[in-house]
Amino acid sequence: MIGTEQPIIELKKVSKRYARDILALDEVDLKISKGEFVFLTGPSGAGKSTLLKLLYLAERPTAGSINIEGLDLSGLSRSQIPQLRRKVGVIFQDFKLLYNRSVFENVALSLEVLGFKREQLTKRVKQVIEGVGLGDKLYRKVIQLSGGEQQRVAIARAVVNRPPIILADEPTGNLDRKRTREVVALMDELNARGATIVFATHDETLFRNTHRRVILLEKGKIKED
Amino acid sequence: MPFGIILKRAFRDIRQNLVTHLMTTLVVVLTCLIFVFFNLFSINLQRIADHFGKELAIIVYLKKDVSQEKVPVLYQKIVSIKGIKEVKFVSSEDAFKRLERYFSNEREILAGVDPTFLPPAFEIQIDKALYNPNRVKEIAKEISKWNEVDKVQYGKEWVDRLENFSKMVRTALIFCAALLLVTAAFVVSNTIKLTVYARQDEIEIMRLVGATNGFIMGPYLVASLLQGLLGSGAAVALAFLAYSYLIRAFGNSSFWESLHLQFLPAENIISIVVVSGLFCMLGTAMALRRFLKL
Numbered sequence: 001m002i003g004t005e006q007p008i009i010e011l012k013k014v015s016k017r018y019a020r021d022i023l024a025l026d027e028v029d030l031k032i033s034k035g036e037f038v039f040l041t042g043p044s045g046a047g048k049s050t051l052l053k054l055l056y057l058a059e060r061p062t063a064g065s066i067n068i069e070g071l072d073l074s075g076l077s078r079s080q081i082p083q084l085r086r087k088v089g090v091i092f093q094d095f096k097l098l099y100n101r102s103v104f105e106n107v108a109l110s111l112e113v114l115g116f117k118r119e120q121l122t123k124r125v126k127q128v129i130e131g132v133g134l135g136d137k138l139y140r141k142v143i144q145l146s147g148g149e150q151q152r153v154a155i156a157r158a159v160v161n162r163p164p165i166i167l168a169d170e171p172t173g174n175l176d177r178k179r180t181r182e183v184v185a186l187m188d189e190l191n192a193r194g195a196t197i198v199f200a201t202h203d204e205t206l207f208r209n210t211h212r213r214v215i216l217l218e219k220g221k222i223k224e225d
Numbered sequence: 226m227p228f229g230i231i232l233k234r235a236f237r238d239i240r241q242n243l244v245t246h247l248m249t250t251l252v253v254v255l256t257c258l259i260f261v262f263f264n265l266f267s268i269n270l271q272r273i274a275d276h277f278g279k280e281l282a283i284i285v286y287l288k289k290d291v292s293q294e295k296v297p298v299l300y301q302k303i304v305s306i307k308g309i310k311e312v313k314f315v316s317s318e319d320a321f322k323r324l325e326r327y328f329s330n331e332r333e334i335l336a337g338v339d340p341t342f343l344p345p346a347f348e349i350q351i352d353k354a355l356y357n358p359n360r361v362k363e364i365a366k367e368i369s370k371w372n373e374v375d376k377v378q379y380g381k382e383w384v385d386r387l388e389n390f391s392k393m394v395r396t397a398l399i400f401c402a403a404l405l406l407v408t409a410a411f412v413v414s415n416t417i418k419l420t421v422y423a424r425q426d427e428i429e430i431m432r433l434v435g436a437t438n439g440f441i442m443g444p445y446l447v448a449s450l451l452q453g454l455l456g457s458g459a460a461v462a463l464a465f466l467a468y469s470y471l472i473r474a475f476g477n478s479s480f481w482e483s484l485h486l487q488f489l490p491a492e493n494i495i496s497i498v499v500v501s502g503l504f505c506m507l508g509t510a511m512a513l514r515r516f517l518k519l
Contacts (some may be wrong), residue, residue: 056433085435096430100241113436115230157434 007031007067008165008196009055014064016050016220024050026220027064032198034164037191039207040200042217048200049093051217052167055198056088057081069164086114089158089195093170095150099143103134103153106142110161128160129153132186148179155183159190166190168199172206180206235447245420246448252416253456254463256409257501261464263405264493267398269486274391276485283349283365283379289317291345291373299373303347306367308360310352317341344375414508417449421512428516438517445509453505457498461489 009032016025025047032038040048053059054066057073066073069087076084089110097106107129111121129138132152137145142153151171158166168187172180184206191197199206207214216224239246285303296314303312315323320343321335328334351361361379369377421428431441468488475481489497 058433079438082432082435082437085433090433092433096426096433098427098430109431109436110434112234113431113434113440115227161435 008034008036008069009198010067011051011054012065012067014054014061014066016047016054016059017062023220025054025061028220028222030215030222030225032196034196035191035194037187037197037212038199039212039214040198040217041202041204041207041214042223043202046217047220048202048217049169050220052090052169052198052200055165055167056085056090082113086161087163087165089161089163089166091151091154091158091166091168091171093173095154097142097150097153097157100141102139102141103129103145103156104138106153107156107160110157114161125160128156132156133182147174148176148182151175151179151183152186155186159195163195165196165198168197170201171199172201172203231443231447235444235451238444239448239451242420242424245423246452249413249416249420249449250452250456250459252412253452253501253505254459256412257457257460257497258463260402260405260409261460261489261497263401264497265464265468265489267394267401268489268493269484270394271391272487273484274394283351283361283368283377285347285349285368285374286344286376286378287346287373288375289341289344295373296345299347299371302371303349303368306364308352308364309349311350313348315346315348317343317345320344320346410504410508413505414511417505417508418512421445421509421516425516428513432517441517442510442513445513446506449505449509450502453502454498456505457501461494461497464489 009030011028011030014025014028014030015023017023028047028051040051042048050059054061054073055068057076061074068084071084071087073084098109104125108121108125111124116124126135126138129135132155134145134149134152134156137149142150145153151174155171158168166187171187172183175183180203187197187199201207214224215222287299291299300312300314303309318340321338321340324343325332325335349364351364365377365379368374428441465488468486472481472486
């Protein structure tokens with residue numbers, strides 16, 4: 001899906017400093033339109049993960065302002081953070097799953113926090129799990145799944161509440177070629193349904209020869225867009 | 226979030242982490258058990274002290290020259306004092322008769338002795354319901370000021386000792402209760418902290434998918450309230466079983482009966498259970514604060 005002009009994510013002069021000599025992001029200006037599929041790339045330590053963390057408020061910027069869906073993140077109190085996170089589905093490189101819980105329970109968590117009724121929740125969760133190809137492993141514990149399957153559980157959890165924005169932090173970092181292609185195809189499908197996707201990866205083959213927007217980060221600055 | 230959902234999640238959570246929850250409850254049981262036994266001991270010690278104190282009587286010896294007409298007047302004066310249950314007049318003759326009875330096998334000892342050599346006296350029993358060692362002292366002091374009175378005896382040393390003992394028990398109780406409470410607080414809150422630390426990944430994940438602090442904390446608080454209530458309830462039940470066993474085993478002996486033991490009063494049991502439940506909830510909330518960055 002091609003993005004419209006209205007920015008859903010906007011960063012103005014955003015910097016993030018961890019210590020006096022560690023500048024992870026340096027005055028980054030960025031606009032991402034609604035419905036866009038953006039690849040965020042760059043070498044390790046370029047600031048990709050930091051940028052994503054700022055977008056779901058796992059970190060606060062040292063300077064600058066971030067706006068998501070018209071929401072100024074700098075003015076957001078701790079108690080308002082859950083409201084933002086419900087709009088942003090995050091796929092983590094290390095999956096962040098509850099390994100002693102079932103596939104169903106992990107995915108259902110995103111809907112439980114929204115207070116979904118049991119019947120509605122069950123229907124939606126089953127539908128999404130089937131969508132990522134794990135319909136036959138619904139009640140299997142996550143620890144019993146392969147790395148690729150676990151990644152798909154993480155994707156299902158990130159999208160089950162239909163967030164308008166999906167942030168993926170190296171979602172294919174631990175996967176083989178075949179599984180990587182499957183994940184990218186899934187992301188394409190979600191984007192086609194209207195979700196804005198920010199896909200952080202250092203794997204150039206994923207966006208080479210595609211018409212997608214690619215943002216290259218280096219030493220905390222945008223080098224190419 | 227509706228309370229029903231919190232309850233559902235709490236019970237699911239207890240089912241899934243049954244061993245951890247049981248261990249925490251066990252710590253609560255043991256801590257409360259120490260407290261309950263201590264409470265039981267101190268309450269009964271106080272009861273024994275009070276009981277023996279209530280048995281004390283005041284004896285008012287009158288001057289020998291007090292006329293017979295004055296006796297009813299003095300009787301009325303004594304009876305009108307608050308806290309007095311029974312007053313008995315013992316004339317010189319009655320006192321002599323008692324002495325004769327005492328020496329019934331050696332009557333010759335009293336041969337030739339004037340039957341009125343003993344002073345007349347009033348024997349006063351204190352009302353048990355209004356008993357307290359200070360009151361006994363006050364009554365004795367008041368009566369001793371009267372002109373007709375020669376001497377007042379009330380087991381002063383006994384009362385003083387009893388009073389000191391009661392004070393000591395009360396001070397020890399307050400001190401030990403405070404110490405136990407601090408120890409219990411430390412043990413229980415650390416056990417809860419360990420439980421919460423073990424699940425910090427889960428808490429982090431819930432936060433990342435947009436859970437509010439209330440959503441995260443709710444089931445933990447419900448589970449810890451249950452741990453506190455069940456743990457303290459079980460401790461009281463165990464203490465009661467031990468108490469009942471002792472009563473059954475030794476309750477028939479006259480010494481045991483004279484102690485007039487009793488189990489914890491209802492208000493103490495309710496206080497222990499309620500405070501324990503609230504305390505566990507508070508400990509959990511404190512442990513969660515770190516992860517929820519409240």
